[in-house]
Amino acid sequence: MAAIWGRAWRSMASHEGGDDGRSLQPTAGGERGSTSGTNYSTTTTHTTNMSERSLAFHPFTVLPTATVLEENADELGEEERVKKLEHIKSLVVLFCKDNNNSATERWLYELGVNWVLHLSHVSESGRSFISGQLLYLAGSWIEALFEINHYISVCFGGHLGKEKATTDDVGYEFLRFVQATLSKMLPFVDAIVAVRVSGRRGAGEPADEKLRALILVRDALSMASAQIMSSFSSSPCCEGYLSADLLARLDEAIWDTMEEANFSSCSRGTQRSPSIHKGTLSVINCINVLWANYGSVNRIIHDAFLRGEFVPENENVSHLINLTIQMARSLEEMVIRNSQSFPNQSLKFLFLINNFYFILQQLHTHCPLVFPIREHVGKIDSYIHSYIQVSWAPVSECLRNPTPCCFTRRSPLPRFESKFQQTYTVQKLWKVPAPEMRKRLRNAIVEEVIPVFTQFLKDNSNSTPRVTPQEMTKLLSGLFEG
Structure with a gap:
């Protein structure tokens, strides 16, 4: 189960790296079971640009339930369950001897999250460590949390029985061991709550990534708390364990991030591209x-x-x-x-x-019955009309109302063709990402320019254009591809 989570989160992280394609990811160093510090390596992965990455971002991640965890535990063979039980007992024995340090650090290493030990240092250092890899670290942390729950299900929940788990010395010390281990993992919760959202206040993490990490961590903690309370409900050590205050603090952070998303992500600045902001x-x-x-x-x-x-x-x-x-x-x-x-x-x-x-497309999906679609469509229609008037009406105007010339009978056709070529050259690489909107804009331009051009050629049969209306229409069909 934990391996499946690992593959899923690593796959997600590989598709959601930073804009520059580089992310600092923790890699285990030394032999298995070592308590040495975490090594770090900078890896380069292929990433799409921000627009493509964000447009495809629909995070419907489903966490496994406690029932699923118990079913997975039941599916383990007796030999594997015994191995897990003996391994965790050896860690618990070490935990009772070493004043809580090396055993918990060793387990954190085995769980792949010994990097949490670095988060207890200066907060600025913690923010620097998280920067650019928030979702990767959240996934690693959640995977470790579910692995801990898996150990509880395999070794104690339903196998040794609740009474034995809460009265047996090993069961009691195991709970203390789990509690000590999680106490070293919980600074990550403080770290993601403190993460700055990028925007008006400077560098930080994207608001949507912080929001997603907070929600997933909150749900994982809620599930872990329910699992632990279910397995060790009669133990006094469980009182206040993964308390409601912690979940309430995450709820508050989620709400604050929702509000901040309205402002920090909407930074102002000079726009150079007509693409989606x-x-x-x-x-x-x-x-x-x-x-x-x-x-x-x-x-x-x-x-x-x-x-x-x-x-x-x-x-x-x-x-x-x-x-x-x-x-x-x-x-x-x-x-x-x-x-x-x-x-x-x-x-x-x-x-x-x-x-x-883009806003219309997205919100129509979520709340079509209450979103003011007609008002929104009216605004888009108005913007399309204004775009045609400032961009292409001056082109057709060359033929519709040619500039009078008192001394010559020069044709307005060269001026029309020059104006068309100038406008087309400037705009041919502008980007309209939505195919249906590209088609609509092209049709609007054709309707503005081609009928006037065609009528002019009919009225002036002796004129010889450099391009025909059909060729001009074909040129316009290639606009807005970027």
């Missing part, structure tokens, strides 16, 4: 994470509502739908603000089209 991607990714964890997130928002920190606009729908619409409205305002940085009006309107259409 990184702030748009980040907020939409956060919304995807929230909807992938609907039940737990809706409960957290309800708690914020009870504290007076969240005010729903529509009491007839869920809190998450209300929050989604509020986040979308803030996002639209951010997109409009960022569009003002474009000195080129054509780029400005194409930027608005790309971002508003």
Whole structure:
């Protein structure tokens, strides 16, 4: 089971590396069972650009339940179960002799998370260690937590019996050993809560990645707590163990990150490309994470509502739908603000089209019945009209209302062709990522330019164009591929 988790998380981490394709990942050093420190290596992996990576980001990760853990334990052969039991007993014996240090550090090494020992140092050092590999470390940490639960299921939960596990000396010391080990793992919770979100305050982790890590760690801790309490319910050591306060602190951090996603990811700055803004991607990714964890997130928002920190606009729908619409409205305002940085009006309107259409696509999936689709579509239509007017209407205007010439009868055709070529050359590499929007914009340009061109040639049969209307239409069909 733990091996399956390991493969899944390593696969996820390989697809979600930093933008530069480099991430610092812990690698075990020395022989197995060594208590030496963790070595670190910088690995290079292939990554897509931010837009491609974020657009594909839909984290529907499902954690195994306690029942699944027990079933996996039952499936173990007797020989393997005995080996695990003897191994953990040897660690417990060592734990009782060495004042809690080497045994727990050895187990952390075997679990692949001895890097947590570095998080007890200065907080800035901890943030530096986590930077760029938050999801990788969260996955490694959760895998270790489930392996600990697996040991509980295999060695004590249902095999030695609850009474024996809580009265037998080995069972009691095992619980203390687990408690001491987890106490050295819990600083990671503090570390991810303290992670800064990238945006207006400078460098940090993407809001959606922090949000995902917090939710997954919170759910894993909740499950681990239930498993431990179930196996050792009568032990006094269990009181306050993985307490509700810890889960409440994670709930609060999740809520704070939801709020911060509305602001930190929506940083302003000079735009050079009409593509989807990184702030748009980040907020939409956060919304995807929230909807992938609907039940737990809706409960957290309800708690914020009870504290007076969240005010729903529509009491007839869920809190998450209300929050989604509020986040979308803030996002639209951010997109409009960022569009003002474009000195080129054509780029400005194409930027608005790309971002508003992307928002529409994503939110229509989550809440089609309450999201103001008609209003949003109206804005997109208006931006398309404005784009055509500032970009291509001046091209057709060369033929529709040619500049009068008092002394010559020079044809307006060369000016039209020159204006078309100039506009086409500038815009042919601009990017519109959505295929249906690319097609719609191309059709709108064709409808603006080609009929006027065709009519001019009919009215001026002696004119010889450098390109025919059909050839011009073919050129326009290649726009916006990037």
